[in-house]
Ligand code: B16
């Protein structure tokens with residue numbers, strides 16, 4: 285029985301996935317490393333430091349950075365990202381999200397946020413939707429990052445529901461794998477070719493329809 289819907293943030297609630305891309309692209313350009321939108325797919329849902337390491341792996345001439353240098357590079361990317369998210373307003377909620385979340389809550393179901401981002405609270409506050417979610421998982425308290433299911437399992441536990449009674453919504457392959465690893469029903473947003481493991485793929489958040497989804501879930 286469906287009891288909760290747990291959302292990824294970046295790329296699902298709002299298009300901060302684009303800002304992450306722009307900040308990484310600028311960092312890569314400074315370092316003279318090629319960086320494409322296609323490669324950027326691998327960074328979605330991945331932590332800041334792991335993303336940096338993936339980016340550096342694309343260098344034509346690999347450089348061995350010290351831990352301190354790695355932290356500096358990750359900080360530089362985050363500064364660019366934080367500047368970009370300062371412009372966010374409630375108008376930046378992705379299409380269909382407000383209605384979808386309202387429909388879920390009006391049925392008495394719970395909602396949660398499972399974002400890998402340390403900037404999640406800042407983004408949700410700027411969007412004006414902090415009180416639309418019953419639980420926002422604190423990524424700082426987790427041991428494992430997506431595709432590990434820990435973040436979705438933590439959200440379900442904090443909501444007091446069984447994972448099997450949850451739908452997870454993601455825009456990243458690593459996130460879909462985390463949802464499936466948690467034993468939840470996975471809805472992916474994006475290009476179907478990127479999500480072989482999702483239960484349903486929608487090309488945009490505008491296609492999220494609570495009634496249809498609940499029916500599919502109940503089978
Ligand atoms: P930060 P999500 C993820 O958020 C992003 O998809 C990913 O691109 C980013 O590197 C990660 O958060 C960490 O973000 O640098 O702000 O801590 O998609 O899980 O909501």
Ligand code: MG
Nearest residue numbers: 292294295455
């Ligand atoms: Mg995402």
